[in-house]
Amino acid sequence: MKAAIVGVTGYSGLELIRLLNQHSQIEVAEIYATKEIGRKISDLYPHLKGICDLEIQEFKAMNIIQNTDLVFLATPSGVAKEVSKIFVAHDFPTVDLSGDHRLSASSYQKWYGKGAADSEVLDKFTYSLAEFTSDQGKFISNPGCYATATELALIPLLTSQKIDLDTIIVDAKSGLTGAGKKLAESSHFVNVHDNYMTYKLNQHQHIPEIVQELQQFNSDLEHIQFSTSLLPINRGIMATVYVKVTDDVTDEEILELYQEAYADKFFVRIQNGLPDLHDVLGSNFTDIGFAYNPVTKVLTVVSVIDNLVKGAAGQAIQNVNLAWGFEETNGLLAGPSYL
Amino acid sequence: MKAAIVGVTGYSGLELIRLLNQHSQIEVAEIYATKEIGRKISDLYPHLKGICDLEIQEFKAMNIIQNTDLVFLATPSGVAKEVSKIFVAHDFPTVDLSGDHRLSASSYQKWYGKGAADSEVLDKFTYSLAEFTSDQGKFISNPGCYATATELALIPLLTSQKIDLDTIIVDAKSGLTGAGKKLAESSHFVNVHDNYMTYKLNQHQHIPEIVQELQQFNSDLEHIQFSTSLLPINRGIMATVYVKVTDDVTDEEILELYQEAYADKFFVRIQNGLPDLHDVLGSNFTDIGFAYNPVTKVLTVVSVIDNLVKGAAGQAIQNVNLAWGFEETNGLLAGPSYL
Amino acid sequence: MKAAIVGVTGYSGLELIRLLNQHSQIEVAEIYATKEIGRKISDLYPHLKGICDLEIQEFKAMNIIQNTDLVFLATPSGVAKEVSKIFVAHDFPTVDLSGDHRLSASSYQKWYGKGAADSEVLDKFTYSLAEFTSDQGKFISNPGCYATATELALIPLLTSQKIDLDTIIVDAKSGLTGAGKKLAESSHFVNVHDNYMTYKLNQHQHIPEIVQELQQFNSDLEHIQFSTSLLPINRGIMATVYVKVTDDVTDEEILELYQEAYADKFFVRIQNGLPDLHDVLGSNFTDIGFAYNPVTKVLTVVSVIDNLVKGAAGQAIQNVNLAWGFEETNGLLAGPSYL
Amino acid sequence: MKAAIVGVTGYSGLELIRLLNQHSQIEVAEIYATKEIGRKISDLYPHLKGICDLEIQEFKAMNIIQNTDLVFLATPSGVAKEVSKIFVAHDFPTVDLSGDHRLSASSYQKWYGKGAADSEVLDKFTYSLAEFTSDQGKFISNPGCYATATELALIPLLTSQKIDLDTIIVDAKSGLTGAGKKLAESSHFVNVHDNYMTYKLNQHQHIPEIVQELQQFNSDLEHIQFSTSLLPINRGIMATVYVKVTDDVTDEEILELYQEAYADKFFVRIQNGLPDLHDVLGSNFTDIGFAYNPVTKVLTVVSVIDNLVKGAAGQAIQNVNLAWGFEETNGLLAGPSYL
Structure with a gap:
């Protein structure tokens, strides 16, 4: 082909x-x-x-x-x-x-x-978050990088009735490749290196994409608070999600929720503890971990991807594999480089 | 001396x-x-x-x-x-x-x-957040680095009655010097470089310090949700604070609140827009900026410091200057290196 | 297998x-x-x-x-x-x-x-620099990382009679993975980041390995001047070789020399201009470039590899492929990640 | 003033x-x-x-x-x-x-x-390498960054009759601020980070500056071999100098040579062992170290500076201090930030 x-x-x-x-x-x-x-x-x-x-x-x-x-x-x-x-x-x-x-x-x-x-x-066009799209069709709209990390972190919770939908806050961070090749002050090495900066707060174009997709899973969702920052690295996104639960939950309940949601999804891994960027760099994996704080009733969910693979080219190939009936992992088996 | x-x-x-x-x-x-x-x-x-x-x-x-x-x-x-x-x-x-x-x-x-x-x-001992301590005394307990950044970001809000105290979430990030000189897997160059990892979630020892200090300003505060992550850099802390306001606010109101709180404080600067780490590295400044989102009613406040200066040695000297009646800025006038 | x-x-x-x-x-x-x-x-x-x-x-x-x-x-x-x-x-x-x-x-x-x-x-054991070993045998001694980059840069010159053997100087630089996982002051993130340090000058254990191997190609070689430094990155080695030529040469002659030497070697690429680390990271390639300075009669040759791939695991697999008669590129076709 | x-x-x-x-x-x-x-x-x-x-x-x-x-x-x-x-x-x-x-x-x-x-x-205009200029005059031409590091490393050797002038090779490396603020592919964060690249080989405009200045100390010098590379950091230059000695030397002789040359120069420090960039970042110091290899008769001299301080603004102020009769260190006493 x-x-x-x-x-x-x-x-x-x-x-x-x-x-x-x-x-x-x-x-x-x-x-x-x-x-x-x-x-x-x-x-x-x-x-x-x-x-x-x-x-x-x-x-x-x-x-x-x-x-x-x-x-x-x-x-x-x-x-x-x-x-x-x-x-x-x-x-x-x-x-x-x-x-x-x-x-x-x-x-x-x-x-x-x-x-x-x-x-x-x-x-x-069909918006095709690979893990949740059954029929990609001939015209595939591949999700955004921040959107992929955030949606995969939140979907199991949205269908669970366990969270207060009005309290979702996402603090997302990306390496510089996420900002593209354009020459700009904000991509000059000297300005990025040894720095950490928040940009497009409340204005990032992935916000409506995320809300639109998440509403497919829970139509009561109205909005999310979403911030994006630049890490002084080339690749990788971490979406840190904070959300209040409606009733106390246990770590076991949450674990079960995620394990069920992704039971047969090769490219989503539920990790013990919180994943870091090294766990996925270079690969098509999305790694997810979480921790519940009974004092504040806040559940923290951390989701990491390589923004150029699962957040772009990798998921595009995964979508093609699914649409054409190839092995889902074809071309995507290279493991994380780890370091 | x-x-x-x-x-x-x-x-x-x-x-x-x-x-x-x-x-x-x-x-x-x-x-x-x-x-x-x-x-x-x-x-x-x-x-x-x-x-x-x-x-x-x-x-x-x-x-x-x-x-x-x-x-x-x-x-x-x-x-x-x-x-x-x-x-x-x-x-x-x-x-x-x-x-x-x-x-x-x-x-x-x-x-x-x-x-x-x-x-x-x-x-x-007197816990001496320099900007809010009038009498340091002879025995000074110098605040922690995360605590300094977080407290200076939150104090003006706590006395304002504008926020829902139950909704405070702090996503804080630090360079590696914050973790000390100890040799550990988590401080090995290869594991930190090109990575971003969250640690001690809900367990960081600065949590009770922050809550204890903030309660001096609003005794109704019960807890905060607080996360700490490691940036692949040497110096610098950013505390990103998310909090729901009780009634709609305007950017002007918030600006006024902060400008009043820090009107005569040389080492706290209220910036237009959100500050980044470069604005303070090498200096004793705390730079604060914010943005309000009327859609989610979440106010985001960003506070940055150099963890070794304002977050440690610099504030210690500032406290001594105040206690001994020296010029507050003595020894601390070196501006941010910026790059 | x-x-x-x-x-x-x-x-x-x-x-x-x-x-x-x-x-x-x-x-x-x-x-x-x-x-x-x-x-x-x-x-x-x-x-x-x-x-x-x-x-x-x-x-x-x-x-x-x-x-x-x-x-x-x-x-x-x-x-x-x-x-x-x-x-x-x-x-x-x-x-x-x-x-x-x-x-x-x-x-x-x-x-x-x-x-x-x-x-x-x-x-x-057979020391097996893959490109120059015809019979690996059953017991393969895989070359060192610095040694691989340096030997591949120098071998074509050594057999050429074009250089003054007494003038070879190699300024080699490596990312931190080359120094191994041991916890040490010299591998602590804070000491490596934003730094560049030269170590083991005249004492690196790859010096005798390089000389021993190069003498197979020109027995008149007695020694090389060799320095090693640490780059604040995880992967990659650049060996910069300086050598005086005996008679003036042209860039075309040198190009021809290298192209002939590596005509049928998939994993050695002669680049126009000087290669940088990004050209090979994550891959088994060795990229080589050069520039001649007629003023000083010094030829500069730059050779880059990924120290963990061509400098370790990748070449080991390449050697096994050659020894067992598999396709030389089996398992090694992943291209450089570039960024 | x-x-x-x-x-x-x-x-x-x-x-x-x-x-x-x-x-x-x-x-x-x-x-x-x-x-x-x-x-x-x-x-x-x-x-x-x-x-x-x-x-x-x-x-x-x-x-x-x-x-x-x-x-x-x-x-x-x-x-x-x-x-x-x-x-x-x-x-x-x-x-x-x-x-x-x-x-x-x-x-x-x-x-x-x-x-x-x-x-x-x-x-x-007077070209004013601060340590070797007795009368700056009213019009000061401040030396280049690479030139400063290289000249201070070589001057004591040039007046010593101990080296073969035809064999000087300088492998110099600089952080990105040395390349200026211009937006270019070569200064885009993604291209610089995790990379190391050699540029302007044999063509850097500091070559004639260095030769011209060094000829003041030894008119027999005709040329130097000089390479420049970009380190993935913001500040700092290391000039690594390789030179053949004419007769065997001892480390003590070389040490004495340098200590005499810089006996009364506050801003030049002769270090035991080879200095690294952290030793000088943020300060106006030039740190110099060396090692002699009796096997190859090559002396290696390493010189490090902060390119924006001793390599630019700092030396300019030092020159003004000397010309106007201020304390040489006025405005320049901030020590290296080290980390």
Whole structure:
């Protein structure tokens, strides 16, 4: 099966190359970007020499449709919604890693500050949190990185009637790859190193995505308090969730709740104690742990992922595996590098 | 004025040397440790060559009492409470940077897991959060690092009647110097670098210290939810405080509240927007910022300090300056290094 | 084919698990360590949950000989030379990742400061720099990390008659995993972070290993100047080689020299310009680049590897692949993570 | 004494503010930049709140000449040479931290790739390596960061007749602040973190500066081999110097050589063993250590500085102190932060 990647020089695009190189059924056949057309990707990114030496092509949707079986859109938000039109028109399998097909049109307009995808296009896409989507369909909207970590941490609680829905607070932290390749003061090495900064407080575009998805599991949920900060590292997200329980709970009850929810989900691991980033870096795992405080009646749930794997390229491949009937783990078996 | 430092080779002891070198009234005259007796501190720590070339002495309280005017205890918890006895007996000015004289005896026993200081010794010490202590006295118990950042963030709110006391959640993060010099798996470079880990959740010994101090400002407070994590950096603490307000507030009201509370406090700065660690590293400042979310009625307050300065040696010197009537900023004017 | 790993909890042991998990012909069947006997490795290292849940066993050579086909010794130097005796006695395939079977007995005694392996054991082992060893044999002595990077950088030059052998200077730098898991002041996070320190200057035990191996390619070589420093990162080695050329050379001549030397070597890539660590991290590649300075007649050659992969576990697997006739890249195709 | 800073928002400009805040004789009275005119520097850089709240002014040389006593040029190379004209014309004391007045006109043209300062301006400036300049004069050209570390390491050897001048190799490494604030791929956090990269090999503009200065001490010197690499940290330079000795030397001889050369120089410390970056960070010290290898006849000398202090703003202030007859250490007594 041949795949094209559009927006290959972004972090998600490069990660797709890295992971698909290990996939037994999918081959990266064509790569597209807006710059450096005609150059070998391995000349620009020497780490790819001998791994992927394809030439970067100028985007032509029809080439993709004629030559490949599937397209990954690893473009920035705002671009994917334009690019996807023609693929939808030709009923051509598309996986969008951007935020363009995740939200309702009005919500997208509000949080992304630009016009949403056309409704006939938007309606084709299925938001596919891999562990909770039974039918990915032909048009997959891959979840955001913060959203993935947060949703997987909260879904078992939302269906449990054990928590006060009005008290959910998420303190999420991400490595710098989550902020993309753009050159900015906030991504200059000197400003990030030895620092920790909170940004987009109450304004992050993953907030409506999380609420919208969680409402599928409990329609009484109205909002969450959500903060995002930058860790001085490259990869990794930790979502720390605080929530008041309605009645006292025991650690055993909570453990059972999570173990049941993820009993047959290979890529979600319930850990003893709280997981740290090293447990998942480089892999497609989501590790979850928790601790209950009977004094404050606050349950703390910690969820960690690699933002470029489970939070982007890895989950996209997992979704394709599920949609096409491949082994769920195909291309995704590389364990965490740990260090 | 001559000072002795006991436990000079710990991070707080070394930081006292660095800062007192800039003090116009206090000279480090004697230094004590349990190892390397008789060696020059600058042979062990070559960065001190030409700055402090004193020999390390074996602890003898009477030497300190006879030769100096003031002693800083930069020893681990459990040691200071033994060492302080003789200084109290001789009414000799003592500043304890450890946790040994902060808590009530029963609380210390519970959270530190060992017997507390004798009550006649304990009673002599004043817990001195510098901005809120009017009379430090002769025996100063210097606050903990997490406690300092958290208390300064919360005190203005506690006296305001604006918040729901039952909803306080503090997500605090610290660089590795906060964990001390002990060799442990959790301080090995490889395990910390590129990682972020939460530890001592609901069990950190600064929890009772914070609650005890905050109750001075609002006796209705019963508890706080408090988590501590390790950032892969050397210095710096950020305390992120989440709290529900009882009625809607405006950013202006909150700003006014904080500006009034810290109007004449040089070392607390209310910043526009949320401060980050770079704003204070190397300095004695506490920077505070906040943002209110009308959707969730959650107020987020962010407070940052350098854990070795305002969180340890710097505040200790500030307390001495206040107690002895020196300029509050003496020895503490070095600005943040920023980068 | 079943493999046992002795010393599984060291960095090389853990990396063997990570890489062999991707190998189609070799399965990790038994794991051994000196501590935590009877516990699941994934309880101690939660990142392995679902990937390797074997129990740690107490070392019993006969178990390994009876139950498996091959043993990897990932033990510290000084241990492997004892452990290997019985495997040699039973003619059981052994790969030693330590330094115990690399040097002549007298050289080992001098540089490691302890007695060497018995000569009948030592003689069985073949030092196997994978790219230059045609017959690995049954007993493989896997090269050191610094040695691998340095030897691959220098071998083409040594056979060329283009350089002054008396002028070779190697300035090598490594991430902290190269220093092992031992708790020490020099591996404490606070001492390493934001630092760069040179250690074991003129005394590193890889010096005789490098000289011994290089002399196979040019017996006139007498010594090299070699320095080692610690980078504040986890993985990666860069060996920067400076050498005077005897006659002026052109960049084209040097390029041709290296391209010929590594024409059919998948895991050595000659890059345009100087490679950096990101080009190889996580992979088994050695990337080499160079630049000639006609003013000083100094040729600079830069060679980078991941010290845990090509510098340890990866090359060990590569050697086994070559020895057993598997595809050379089996288990080793994961590309550099790049970031 | 009042000082103006031109180019205040660069790293050197900000560091001048930090250090001059501690100076008893010099006050920062005016600050200039090309952007954000009219805004308070502490609004742009909140870490300066309460330390320096001056407004940024648009550059007008006559204002500076009328209102202040001294100007620091912390502008990029290419700007200072234009700006300095009017100050020279008015015989107004000027310290240039850029490279514009360090080289001969022809050398500047060759290495900086642009036209040099006018010769009547250039002739007025004195290149002032503080430890070796007896008369700074009114127009001070402050040395480069790599140049400072390298020159102080080599000068004692150059006058000693002990080394082969044709064999000097310098492997220098710097933190990212050395590369300036410009946004570039090479300063993006993700590309620098966990990486180590060599750049401008044989092409760094400090090469002619070093050679020109060293030739003052030994006119037989023709060239040096010099490489520069980026460490994934913010501050600090290590220059590792390798050189062949002509006859065998002892460590004692070398020690004596260095101790004599720097006997009365407060800011140069000869350390036992090799210094590391932590020994000097935040301070104006240059620490030097060495080790001789009788096998290869190579002497290794390691020199470390903080690139923003001794390598820029600190040495500039030291030069002013010397020129104006202030205490040499005024404003520069802050010890290394060590961690």
